Amino acid sequence: MSFAGRSASVEFRSVSRQYGRVVAVNDVSFTIRSGTLATLLGPSGCGKTTTLRMIAGLEVPSAGRILIGGEDVTTLPPMQRDVSMVFQSYALFPHMTVLENVAYGLAGSGETRPQQEERARQGLALVGLSGFERRMPSELSGGQQQRVAVARALVLEPRVLLFDEPLSNLDAKLRRRMREEIRDLQQGLGLTSVYVTHDQEEALAVSDTIIVMDQACIAQIGTPWELYRRPASAFVADFIGGANLLPCEVTQIADGVATVQVGPVRVQVEASENAMPGTAKLVVRPGAVAFMTGVEALSGLSALPAEIRKATYLGSHWEYTLATDLGEVFVTQSSEAGYPPGTSVLLALERRGLALVSV
Amino acid sequence: MxxxxxxxxxxxxxxxxxxxxxxxxxxxxxxxxxxxxxxxxxxxxxxxxxxxxxxxxxxxxxxxxxxxxxxxxxxxxxxxxxxxxxxxxxxxxxxxxxxxxxxxxxxxxxxxxxxxxxxxxxxxxxxxxxxxxxxxxxxxxxxxxxxxGTMRGDAFVTGAIGTVIASILLFVFYPVSKVLLAAAVDEAGGFSTAELAARLTTGNIWGLACLGGRAQCGVLWNSLALAVTTGVLTTLLGLAFALLAERTGFGRRGKGVLKALTVLPVITPPFVIGLGIILIFGRNGTVTLLMEQAFGIPPSRWVYGFTGLVIVQVLAFTPIAYLVLVGVVQGMSPTLEEAAQMLRASRWRSFRTVTWPLMRPGLANAFLIGFVESLADFGNPLVLGGNFEVLSTQIFYAVVGGQTDPGRASALAIVLLCLTLGAFVVQRRWLGSRSYTTLSGKGDAGLPTPLPRRVRWLVYGSTVPWMAFTVALYALVLFGGFVRTFGIDNTLTLEHYATAFGIVWDAEGLQWTGRAWPSFFTTIELSAIAAPLTAAIGLLTAYLLNRQRFAGQGAFEFVTMLSFAIPGTVIGVSYILAFNVPPIELTGTGLILVICFVFRNMPVSIRAGIAAMTQIDKSLDECSLTLRHGSFATVRRVILPLLRPAVVASLVYSFVRAITSVSAVIFLVSAQYNLATAYIVGRVEVSDFGVAIAYSSALIVFMTAGVALIQLLVGERRLGRRNGAAPLAQRSVAA
Structure with a gap:
């Protein structure tokens, strides 16, 4: 099975979708390059699933154009779009065997019955389910059902493969394994894929590009690295990786580096292109804050005084909630020894975990 | 595509x-x-x-x-x-x-x-x-x-919507609007609002003379009095049966009896119960003769009129009220009653303050259904009405009686239609927003509270005699076909069956000499044609309502359900008025009967389809759509196989209903296409009860066999399925 020649790009041009007065998707534009995996990420109700369903043709935009491989498909019904989809509930047909399920989409392909079954078998082999052809869907485990759903979508060799929160019904361990399998398959086959999830870790793990959505609009588009290191807004910073947002003053910008005054501390942060001197918010990642003893503090490094309010031991690391003059700060520490609540510490902000966003 | x-x-x-x-x-x-x-x-x-x-x-x-x-x-x-x-x-x-x-x-x-x-x-x-x-x-x-790009560019869906809307406009809206117009046409053929007003306000309809003396009241008041009485009584009795089934020991042991009770009205032609009542209380009825011998009470015609009609209609429509109310009683979470008892309420107090108020919307619903059924009932008033005139029979006599008067028939039809539509709108608007949902998604572990003693005795006291009465009635109807002249000459005989269903084998081969054969075969043939059509258009409509979203859907649903609220007599009159002249001439054909069956029974098919489709995850069809199947292929390969029990149910139902219907088709039958029910009504009118009863029992037996056969087939198919589909299929059967 090869998708090299078939994978197509997906382009949205100012697409909106309204239900009565409710705007589910508001003026969204993006392009997903052929052969890459893009994730639609956002909290529930942000419009990501509606966006995905519009690519599939299950919803028609109220305004705007959708192009697949450069062709305008806005008004085409799903069956003419050459797109297939893996559903959140898997949607395996309960009255058909696994093989019938996988071969279902090939019915109109013009191939003979044995050819269709052969292709379905190949699809099942691809997801490691050879030998399960005669089973009914209800006789499979959740992970196996998931694979059948993927195989069923893959055998059509679609131009675009869509995933609607495909892993949300699996347990944490299986979820990690399945997402790696999906990523391997996608990269191995060079398949354009669009993946909806509300789990930021899953998005970071599988994506070439992440499209973060919030309240029917696109909040930011970028690679996982860009989103984490250069969040465009407080929402993105908080949604991806978690963040403490501290009020700060940008005093100077030079050579792409901003000098920032946050409370008593002066730090240097990589500045985004549109950063301006003035009031801003400093994004401080929980894992990029170091506790300092009094001696280190005296060495001239500037540090933020804080008092531990809550300390939780989680095996691999500690989580602390600290009170500072700038508000509460959430910090993780990987050291084995912990500090009890009430301890006063000094916080050093490490440059690798800092970013600037506008207020 | x-x-x-x-x-x-x-x-x-x-x-x-x-x-x-x-x-x-x-x-x-x-x-x-x-x-x-x-x-x-x-x-x-x-x-x-x-x-x-x-x-x-x-x-x-x-x-x-x-x-x-x-x-x-x-x-x-x-x-x-x-x-x-x-x-x-x-x-x-x-x-x-x-x-x-x-x-x-x-x-x-x-x-x-x-x-x-x-x-x-x-x-x-x-x-x-x-x-x-x-x-x-x-x-x-x-x-x-x-x-x-309408409907996601799906030509099957837009075509289906077009088909359903066009056919409802043509076969429901157009004829009914013809009725409304006909009421305003004067003798010369022109329009006259004065004529319309005169017809609509005549003392024949609205008269209140009966309050003063012995004169007859207006036919409207007769119908209303009958409908309200029947509605109240069927609701109370239906509730008693529902409580019996769900809250007493009888319900657990006597499930079969109660199930039979719900099937009976479906397979019984509407006037059969009236016939049975005549056999019991008529001038030569069993009870009448007994009373005369024992107490010297002379036979009278008291049963022909209001009292008799109330008894008959309560017998006929209680099962429907039971079906509505048993759902209400089942849906009531036992936890609520347990909670009331934990709050120190006695059984009686928790019944009065919690159970009863929760059931009130269901009761109102059951009442409205009984009310509408009584208004629309035609067969029983025809058989048993005597001098007591109601709207539906008056419409009939205005069309086929001595003085044919389409204007009067139309005016009466308008009054009847307003009443039933009014009840229908009240039911949808008022009750729709008022039903208390007591079914929660959480599993209820509570046990249903047993009834307080006085309620329990009331339930037993009303339901047990009534069941006995029903059984006796059906037994008499079956028996009545085998005696020479019921009540007068009780010699056993097969002559009525021979007259109706005689077969002779002679030199020319098999001869269907019985007089009932032609109408019997026509009935079976037309019903068999109508049933699949009804199921098809009903399920198609259900698919559109349940699976598609489009502008005007609420109105669309309202209109499709509307034909339920149009009484059969109104449909009959309207079809005569609309399809007797070009451009669409159908009267006298078998086609008009088939069309009438289809649009009369479609709403039930729609309900069955929606109930079953709600059980099927919507992502299954969406998935099929993305797997290169159009909507039509999706319906055929995914929805229909999962919907099979609902398909069978609506096939059976429309087949049986077509056989037993009388009110609409009695206007539409012709010499060439006569139907069993119309033939029987004709026999009753000339007091040829023997053949009428023999034919009715034969129909009941035939349909019982048919329903049983189908249930057997459906049951077997479910067993033959693989595990995967079984739970789903069972659930949709239950629905």
């Missing part, structure tokens, strides 16, 4: 250019028309227009030409879709307009004659050619809409 549309277009061309446009004397399949083809009566539209001077038949060709041009445009092209939609709509509108404007005697409207002068043209009912052309125009229109 292209292939089915090509077929539709080909059919359109076939209808337009080849098949006879007008209705043929002997029907299309007789082929007797081939000899004269293509003369003025048998020519297709194309020839009519070019050679016979009927130029007005030509313009719809636009709807057949535009798609040929549009087919060359690339897919996704909106302009082509717009062109097709416009052409299709134009073709359809033109086709209908010319049919209604030029009738059998030239212009149908006086003002047209004034404007354009007399026209030589005359035309008769539309035939196959017109039907195919009209259908093609409709689908060109809907396919055009789909190409513009």
């Amino acid at each position: 292209r292939t089915p549309f090509t077929a539709v277009l080909a059919a359109g061309w076939l209808g337009f250019a080849l098949l006879p446009w007008y209705m043929l004397e002997d029907g299309l399949l007789a082929f007797s028309w081939l000899g004269a083809y293509p003369d003025r009566d048998t020519a297709p539209a194309l020839v009519q227009g070019l050679a016979h001077g009927r130029w007005w038949l030509l313009p719809p060709v636009a709807a057949l030409l535009v798609p040929l041009i549009a087919a060359r445009r690339p897919r996704g092209d909106r302009l082509a879709g717009t062109m097709m939609a416009a052409a299709g709509l134009f073709g359809l509108a033109w086709l209908l307009a010319q049919g209604f404007v030029i009738g059998a005697r030239g212009w149908t409207q006086p003002w047209l004659t004034e404007a354009f002068g007399r026209i030589q043209a005359r035309q008769f009912g539309m035939g196959w050619g017109a039907l195919l052309t009209a259908a093609a125009c409709l689908y060109v229109f809907t396919t055009g809409l789909a190409r513009r």
Whole structure:
């Protein structure tokens, strides 16, 4: 099975979708390059699933154009779009065997019955389910059902493969394994894929590009690295990786580096292109804050005084909630020894975990 | 998508250019028309227009030409879709307009004659050619809409919506509006609002004379009094049965009896219970004779009238109230009652303060259903009404009686329709927002609270005698067919069955000599044709309502359910008025009976379909759509297989209902197409009870066997399924 020649790009041009007065998707534009995996990420109700369903043709935009491989498909019904989809509930047909399920989409392909079954078998082999052809869907485990759903979508060799929160019904361990399998398959086959999830870790793990959505609009588009290191807004910073947002003053910008005054501390942060001197918010990642003893503090490094309010031991690391003059700060520490609540510490902000966003 | 549309277009061309446009004397399949083809009566539209001077038949060709041009445009092209939609709509509108404007005697409207002068043209009912052309125009229109992106560009869905709307407009709305118009037509044939007002306010309908003395009240008050009494009594009795089934020891042991109780009214022709009552309380009835022998009470005709009708209708409609209320009682979470008892309420107090208020919307619903059923009932008042006149029988006599008066029939029909529609609207608007949902998604572990003692005795005291009465009634009906003259000469005999169902084997082979055979065979044939059509259009409508979202859906649903609220007599009158003249002439054919069956029974099919489809995850069809299957293939390969129990249920139901219906079809039967129920009513009218009862029992036995057979088949199929589908199938059966 090869998708090299078939994978197509997906382009949205100012697409909106309204239900009565409710705007589910508001003026969204993006392009997903052929052969890459893009994730639609956002909290529930942000419009990501509606966006995905519009690519599939299950919803028609109220305004705007959708192009697949450069062709305008806005008004085409799903069956003419050459797109297939893996559903959140898997949607395996309960009255058909696994093989019938996988071969279902090939019915109109013009191939003979044995050819269709052969292709379905190949699809099942691809997801490691050879030998399960005669089973009914209800006789499979959740992970196996998931694979059948993927195989069923893959055998059509679609131009675009869509995933609607495909892993949300699996347990944490299986979820990690399945997402790696999906990523391997996608990269191995060079398949354009669009993946909806509300789990930021899953998005970071599988994506070439992440499209973060919030309240029917696109909040930011970028690679996982860009989103984490250069969040465009407080929402993105908080949604991806978690963040403490501290009020700060940008005093100077030079050579792409901003000098920032946050409370008593002066730090240097990589500045985004549109950063301006003035009031801003400093994004401080929980894992990029170091506790300092009094001696280190005296060495001239500037540090933020804080008092531990809550300390939780989680095996691999500690989580602390600290009170500072700038508000509460959430910090993780990987050291084995912990500090009890009430301890006063000094916080050093490490440059690798800092970013600037506008207020 | 292209292939089915090509077929539709080909059919359109076939209808337009080849098949006879007008209705043929002997029907299309007789082929007797081939000899004269293509003369003025048998020519297709194309020839009519070019050679016979009927130029007005030509313009719809636009709807057949535009798609040929549009087919060359690339897919996704909106302009082509717009062109097709416009052409299709134009073709359809033109086709209908010319049919209604030029009738059998030239212009149908006086003002047209004034404007354009007399026209030589005359035309008769539309035939196959017109039907195919009209259908093609409709689908060109809907396919055009789909190409513009309506309904996600799905031509099957737009076509289905178009089909359902067009057929409901044609076979429900159009005839009913004819009734409304007919009430305003005066003797001379012109419109007269004064005439309408006079007919609607006549003392015959509204009179209150009975309050003062012995004179008859207006027929409206009779109907209302009967309907309210029946509604109240059926609701109370239905509630008693529901409590019996769900909250007493009897319910657990006697499930079979209660199930039979719910099946009986479906398989019983509506007037059979009236017949049974006559056998018990009539002048020669069992009880009447007993009373005379024991106490010297002389036989009287008390049963013919209000009292008798109340007994009959309560017998007939209690099962429906039971079905509604058993759901209400089941749906009530036991936890609520347990909670009330934990709050120190006695059993009686928790019944009075929690159980009863929670059931109130359900009770109102059951009352409205009983009310409407009683208003619409026709068979029983006909058999048992005596001098007590109700709206439905008055409508009948105004059409077939000594003085035929369509205006009066229409006015009565309007009054009846207003009452039933009023009840229907109240039920939908008022109760729809008021039902207390007591079923929660959480599993309820609580046990149903046993009834307080006084309620329990009330329940037993009312239901047990009533069940005994019902059993006795059916036993008597079955028995009554085997005696010479019931009550007078109780010698056992088979003569009634011989008269009705005699078979002779002689030199010429098998002879169906029984007088009932022709109507029996016609009934079976027409019902068998109607059942699959009913199921198909009902389930299609259910699919549209449950699976698709479109503008005006609420109104669409309301309209499809509306035909439920139109009494059969009103439908009967309206069909006579609407389909007796061109452009659509159907009276006297079997087709009009089939159409009547389909649109009378469709709502039940819709409900069954919606209930079953709600159980099927919507992502299954969406998934199929993304797997290169159109909506039609999805329906066929995914939804229908999962829906099989609902399909069977609605097939059986529409088949049986078609056999037992009487109110609408009694207007529409003809010598050639007589139906079993109409035949029996005819026997009753001439007091030939023996044959009527024998025929009725034969029908009941036949349908019991049919229903049992189907249930057996469905049951077996479920067993034969693999585990995967079984739970789903069972659930949809339960629904």
